[in-house]
Amino acid sequence: MKEIAYRDALREALREEMRRDQTVFLLGEDIGRFWGGAFKVTNGLAEEFGDERVRDTPISESTIIGAAVGAAITGMRPVAEIMFGDLTALAMDQIANQAAKIRYMFGGQAKAPMVIRTPFGGGVNIASHHSQSLEAWFMHVPGLYVAVPSTPYDAKGLLKTAIRGDNPVFFCEHKLLYPLKGMIPEEEYTLPFGKADVKREGKDVTVFATMFMVHQALTAAERLSRENISVEVIDPRTLVPLDKAALLASVKKTGRIVIVSEDCKTAGVSAEIAAIVAEEAIDYLDAPIKRVAEPDTPIPFSPPLEKFVIPDENRIIKAVKEIV
Amino acid sequence: MTHDKEKLVEMYTKMLEIRFFEEKVYELYGQNLVPGTIHLYAGEEAVAVGVCSALSREDYIVSTHRGHGHCIAKGADLKKTMAEILGKKTGYCKGKGGSMHIADFNIGMLGATAVVGAGVPIASGAGLSIKLRGTDQVCACFFGDGASNQGTFHEGINLAATWALPVLFVCENNLYAMGTRQSQVMLIENVAERASAYGIPGVTVDGNDVLAVYEVAEEAVKRARVGKGPTLIECKTYRHKGHSRVDPATYRPKEEVAEWLKKDPIIRFREQLFKMHVLTEEEAKEIESKVTVAINAAVKFALESPYPEPEEALEDVYA
Structure with a gap:
């Protein structure tokens, strides 16, 4: 095992897959040799693989994704970076109407093996256009897979799987996680999609969380353990496909669930998870489903305002205590 | 003219196939046999056939909602095309795409997108x-004058120009974006002028003259194959029918329609071929009956084919 930061784990996945498969290439804004990616994920890759395979693009999000679609359906495996998740709005037609539907519309003739990497999440005071968490938009489009890694280990293993797969993958990263360190094996590994990870076992209440919220949930669980409340933290790792079996098994074990998600509450990730639990495990619940999510506002700039809207360990603890 | 007789006859036959095919689709629609809507290619045949005649089977095309002509020109099977339009299981897309989303990856037809302008970045x-695979293929991207006002047109062509990608951007300028006349939405008369903004050649050509289109396309293909990058080709043409089946196209002046009908690309090409002694009246009639037989067979095949099982709606979402 070795210790590595989340951003470096992502870069290892890209490097290994680019070495393994000549059809893998990268495109995006400022990902090349002069900048190495706004969050330095692709730093150094242009030096190793050349400018042809690590392509700096114009500021044309729609065309970054469109070009990835065109390349993917003709034999390549592009990995596109959108500098901030918020900017996927500019590319929404290419993501939701083209990449996601190109296989289905053409009766299974085409495949679009492509990855769209982008960072979501707040906490760095860059306001409404650079801080959102929009995973739910992409969960709502059949044809896309949605990965939400919370650790360096998950990030590397899932990204390798994403690149090797034959479907378009919307690969969510989190700004606050890039410097986070964790252990990964020295040897090569991949992680399957649709397989949740129990980040902490417990028996009193299930806390479902993704990405940065997993760490908030783990901190909350640690604090609650001192009060003899045993929290199980479930990290789905991919929202599509979703490991429903693991979610439901945990709920059936604990009889309680708090769903934590760094996005707006209305029609967000937490709404979908709550609906699944209500539909398929309501008889096992000993308390109402609790959701900890953002209020339905844009992300504000000023630190006290931003801190107020983004879920944290204290809000998770409060929600847990309301139902145990 | 350097074209050999066989090639010219093939081009004429393809144009006729498209015209007769579209006439049948129109007729079937009137009999309630075509679900949804249709966007007919009749009148614009010289564009698809002129461009696709300059391509090889391995080359790609990207098509639009008005795409039947592109399919046929690239060599698609008439039966599977008709079956798809009728929503049948035997269609190219097993009934999942319909008139606006036909594809045949075996002949480099990368499919039709019904979002105006969305095909441009995909073609890039x-x-x-x-370019990355190092083959000598090219990709031709069809779109209309309306699409040239989308951001994707500018972004996609800029990318292809900057990276010298082997793409032909083919604007089928039929003067109307649905019911909006070109002059209402852009100050320039020729869309091809926009090429200069990206530093690539832009050519405006009579889109009802198949040989003129072919020659321009051939030149663009040559450039593209040797790494000199994309060309924007604007083909001035006219659709014979409205935008879609429900559109009587009353926004077009009668005189304008009459003038363009006189410039029918098929009649013009046939007369040209007579003059060039490539075709006799008798041969022309033979081709007509041969095409009629092929179209009728396609209709029969499509009508007799089963619809997909409802549950097939759940298949093909993921690979």
Whole structure:
């Protein structure tokens, strides 16, 4: 095992897959040799693989994704970076109407093996256009897979799987996680999609969380353990496909669930998870489903305002205590 | 003219196939046999056939909602095309796409997108793929004058120009974006002028003259194959029918329609072929009856084919 930061784990996945498969290439804004990616994920890759395979693009999000679609359906495996998740709005037609539907519309003739990497999440005071968490938009489009890694280990293993797969993958990263360190094996590994990870076992209440919220949930669980409340933290790792079996098994074990998600509450990730639990495990619940999510506002700039809207360990603890 | 007789006859036959095919689709629609709507290619045949005649089977095309002509010109099977339009299981897309979403990846037909302008970056991506794989293929991207006002047109062509990608951007300028006349939405008369903004050649050509289109396309293909990058080709043409089946196209002046009908690309090409002694009246009639037989067979095949099982709606979402 070795210790590595989340951003470096992502870069290892890209490097290994680019070495393994000549059809893998990268495109995006400022990902090349002069900048190495706004969050330095692709730093150094242009030096190793050349400018042809690590392509700096114009500021044309729609065309970054469109070009990835065109390349993917003709034999390549592009990995596109959108500098901030918020900017996927500019590319929404290419993501939701083209990449996601190109296989289905053409009766299974085409495949679009492509990855769209982008960072979501707040906490760095860059306001409404650079801080959102929009995973739910992409969960709502059949044809896309949605990965939400919370650790360096998950990030590397899932990204390798994403690149090797034959479907378009919307690969969510989190700004606050890039410097986070964790252990990964020295040897090569991949992680399957649709397989949740129990980040902490417990028996009193299930806390479902993704990405940065997993760490908030783990901190909350640690604090609650001192009060003899045993929290199980479930990290789905991919929202599509979703490991429903693991979610439901945990709920059936604990009889309680708090769903934590760094996005707006209305029609967000937490709404979908709550609906699944209500539909398929309501008889096992000993308390109402609790959701900890953002209020339905844009992300504000000023630190006290931003801190107020983004879920944290204290809000998770409060929600847990309301139902145990 | 350097074209050999066989090639010219093939081009004429393809144009006729498209025209007769579209006439049948129109007729079937009137009999309630075509679900949804249709966007007919009749009148614009010289564009698809002129461009696709300059391509090889391995080359790619990206098509639009008005795409039947592109399919046929690239060599698609008439039966599978008709079956798809009728929503049948035997169609190209097993009934999942319909009139606006036909594809045949075996002949480089990368499919039709019904989002205006969305095909432009996809074609650039196919061009990028060609460049990275190091083949000598090219990709032709069809779109209308309306699409040239989309951001994707500008972004996609800029990318292809900057990276010298082997793409032909083919604007079928039929003067109307649905019911909006070109002059209402852009100050320039020729869309091809926009090429200069990206530093690539832009050519305006009579889109009802198949040989003129072919020659321009051939030149663009030559450039593209040797790494000199994309060309924007604007083909001035006219659709014979409205935008879609429900559109009587009353916004077009009668005189304008009459003038363009006189410039029918098929009649013009036939007369040209007579003059060039490539075709006799008798041979022309033979071709007509041969095409009629092929179209009728396609209709019969499509009508007799089963619809997909409802549950097939759940298949093909993921690979």
